[in-house]
Amino acid sequence: MLRLSKLTDYGMVVITALARSPQALRNAADLADEAHIGAPTVSKLLNRLGRAGLVESERGAHGGYRLARAASKIDMAEVIAAIEGPIGLTECTVHNGRCGIQASCRLRDNWQVINRAVHGALADISLAQMAGPIENLQLRPDTRPRTSSTKTFN
Secondary structure (H helix, E strand, O other), X not given: OOOOOHHHHHHHHHHHHHHHOOOOOEOHHHHHHHHOOOHXXXXXXXXXXXXXXXXXXXXXXXXXXXEOOOHHHOEHHHHHHHHHOOXXXXXXXHOXXXXXXXXXXXXXXXXXXXXXXHHHHHHOOXXXXXXXXXXXXXXXXXXXXXXXXXXXXX
16 A cells, blocks of 8 residues: 555645645744643654755744745655655655665566656645635646556545
């Protein structure tokens, strides 16, 4: 099963909350209350998102966090990578040479193609789309011709 961690799921909740009020400075405690996520977890997420350049902070009594750039200029691949690290379906798609069977494996190139497709799909979705209603979430149409062996999943 391919699944993002709970921390990444929570990170999406936090960063979309920031995207919904892009000009406002939001403190970690308020974000934690809104998201129903523990304050230490929200702080950890904001630190990771900040190190990746996705959020910025202002210190002081009226300080807080906001997006570092417009939500339309941040994509889901960036957010996931900020929290999880490099996006890779298999070890060899991220780290060359770490797999014990890499020299004899004939799947590495195929996994890299699939990994690029997944990364591309995530990069095609902006934070603005993710933060908005489902109608805003538009994926690129699949223009590949369908064959009898091509399966679709709904």
